Amino acid sequence: xxxxxxxxxxxxxxxxxxxxxxxxxxxxxxxxxxxxxxxxxxxxxxxxxxxxxxxxxxxxxxxxxxxxxxxxxxxxxxxxxxxxxxxxxxxxxxxxxxxxxxxxxxxx
Numbered sequence: 001x002x003x004x005x006x007x008x009x010x011x012x013x014x015x016x017x018x019x020x021x022x023x024x025x026x027x028x029x030x031x032x033x034x035x036x037x038x039x040x041x042x043x044x045x046x047x048x049x050x051x052x053x054x055x056x057x058x059x060x061x062x063x064x065x066x067x068x069x070x071x072x073x074x075x076x077x078x079x080x081x082x083x084x085x086x087x088x089x090x091x092x093x094x095x096x097x098x099x100x101x102x103x104x105x106x107x108x
Contacts, residue, residue, distance in 0.1 A: 019046030
């Protein structure tokens with residue numbers, strides 16, 4: 001890195017508090033983990049708890065709309081017609097429209 005911003009900001013403390021994907025959790029560990037990461041609520045919660053910055057991932061949908069999503073792909077689970085088996089289908093976020101993404105149910 002040609003330039004370092006280590007001394008750019010004049011803070012009274014030595015370190016910055018950065019909320020990674022806000023202040024949520026990927027998985028529900030206990031009843032108090034009600035906030036999911038990468039949601040508006042988790043970003044707001046990190047800010048209200050004193051985070052100097054929040055970091056999150058942004059992808060573009062097929063219709064070029066920015067969406068907050070961590071992974072490059074979505075795993076879609078479907079049931080085969082004649083058999084009662086579940087199958088996973090992996091598709092890139094960039095190949096789905098915003099309407100497609102919004103119509104999906106998130107399962108943990």
